[in-house]
Amino acid sequence: MTVYQPQTLFDVAGGADRITEMTTAFYEKALVDPLLSPLFKEGEADHAKYLAGWFSVVFGGPKDYLTERGDLGFVIWKHVAMHITDYQRARWVNLMRQAAAEVNIDQRFLVPFDRFIDSVSRDVQANSHVPRDELRERLGIMK
Ligand code: HEM
Numbered sequence: 001m002t003v004y005q006p007q008t009l010f011d012v013a014g015g016a017d018r019i020t021e022m023t024t025a026f027y028e029k030a031l032v033d034p035l036l037s038p039l040f041k042e043g044e045a046d047h048a049k050y051l052a053g054w055f056s057v058v059f060g061g062p063k064d065y066l067t068e069r070g071d072l073g074f075v076i077w078k079h080v081a082m083h084i085t086d087y088q089r090a091r092w093v094n095l096m097r098q099a100a101a102e103v104n105i106d107q108r109f110l111v112p113f114d115r116f117i118d119s120v121s122r123d124v125q126a127n128s129h130v131p132r133d134e135l136r137e138r139l140g141i142m143k
Contacts, residue, residue, distance in 0.1 A: 009112060013109040
């Protein structure tokens with residue numbers, strides 16, 4: 001008898017390797033994009049890895065990012081005072097979609113992923129306009 005193995009969205013996407021391929025493709029595009037490169041130009045070399053680590057947490061994969069980097073509050077805080085515009089948010093989402101298509105991420109992952117990046121990027125954008133001290137307080141981040 002075949003035992004059914006439930007899969008997380010992380011598994012459906014193809015695991016850490018495929019997700020990292022996607023975030024690497026995204027970051028390569030972002031670094032040369034006229035709207036995004038000003039935000040990313042001082043970025044960390046490990047950005048693609050961090051992004052993949054966060055997607056792993058969110059989509060049911062290994063949770064190392066939580067101890068190695070931080071939680072949702074930390075991720076939101078990473079965008080503090082970036083003042084992300086509507087155009088920059090839309091470009092970010094489009095480049096991530098392009099990256100996902102390029103690395104042939106499974107279609108079944110694509111639909112929930114698309115919804116996730118659309119809504120979470122709006123949240124990230126809104127918080128990127130909140131003054132530092134206010135955001136710090138909201139997120140409960142110690143000075
Ligand atoms: C679904 C929406 C988003 C998610 C889940 C997300 C997630 C992340 C994560 C995990 C990091 C790295 C944190 C770390 O250092 O460990 C990060 C950094 C960053 N994100 Fe986002 N982000 C989103 C949307 C955006 C948008 C819309 C923009 C700009 C248009 C943006 C620009 C940046 C930049 C510039 C950094 C810092 C790069 C660096 O210094 O490493 N992000 N984001």
